[in-house]
Amino acid sequence: MTISTSEDTGGSAPTTAHEKATALRALHVPGRPLVVPNVWDAASARAVEAAGFPVIATGSAAIAPVLGYDDGEETPVEEMLAAIARISRSVGLPVTADMERGYGLEPAELVERLVAAGASGCNLEDSDPRTGAMIDVDEQIAFLSAVRSAATDAGVDLVINARVDAYMQGPGSPEERLTESVRRGRGYLEAGADCVYPIFVAEAEAVRALVEGIDGPINILFRPGTPSIGELAALGVARVSFGHGLHKAVQAYAARMLAAIRDGESPYPSEPPTP
Template identity: 75%
Template structure:
């Protein structure tokens, strides 16, 4: 593996600092990636739920792996900073293939989630840990330095009380770090007390998804968060604004005015 790839992976890993989080406004194509890079962000992160509809598919691994990775490759070619890709649960690829194809696309990091994207069923924690360990081993063998962001879906698809979901997220997060993950991503965790507990009890870098109702970026830093991402939020906002512009054109108005009609 070339030195530039390894250096980008090292740079990405080093940016995961609890209390001084890496902020990644997730992108969906080369143009949005260039916009984020031009704003001064040091890393580009893709979002599967943003790229999939751009490609004409639903999220949930409906997009073929080849098309998703081709989109990641176009993004990586368009920017000079490290790129980390949301690969859902790997699109059915074996760990060695996943590592090889990610590297070929120019990505040095990836998200991997612990629920079945097609059904929403939680994957057994031991099975997921074994998968992550195999990805880590394949990355070590290939020398890519791949940065693994292990998504924990207990707040999305888990069961039980908030305390039970928190405990399960901590249990899974610790196990995934032990398996070789670099960061743990308890998606949809938004309660400040729960976020603080996750950061303290997982005892490793955690990623929080920013959405309406999430603590501010400054508050997330104070809670010990190491990474903040936006998932498909920016893409959905752009699509909603585009819909309002189109609605203005439809009724004979300028789409560039300050008061656009609702859809």
């Protein structure tokens, strides 16, 4: 199994906005997935860069609690964009930003502010972050098409990862959710998306059916119960992300350390030897 690394960005590290977007898009290779451990601040972004990953991806559900808010576009857009900008300034890699459904920004302003924050790409989802209701497919296609057109008109490149929430929010049986995810995914690619992100799909056969049915780069969320990264690669997945999973794990570890301190114990797994 082979995944993309920082050596796969075409030789020298990309430096301009256009080079970063081009590198990000090129890393979406079915069968050799771009693996993105989602970050929440500059420190976690630098850690991902130091580990050799080629791209930084933010997660709204990880950034929001760091800023003192709940996920679901509860974070003021100015604060979310400021967090993305701090992350972008702290690393030399392309940054793709989780923008939920755009925080109410019109497509032209969304593109302008993403580029100003240093982002080369973005996630855009197709359910209402506040209510969970699925957005009408034609409305979402029009929205994605408008974002793509706004980027073109502004003379900037932007890698769009179009999230499909049918497995998370949609009604119906697993078969009906699969059919709806394929329908939406095809439409989103035609509207100008670069990758389709059917979040919360976990079964290997469903992943295979999505890869074959959508016939374009597919992003899968890695979480307990999901096939391994190697298995996802064999299924033809082009991108694997972690959402807020890493942030949750870090917070849980910190909570255990704090409980140990409260109880008068060492918070470390083993004490260093005494000099």
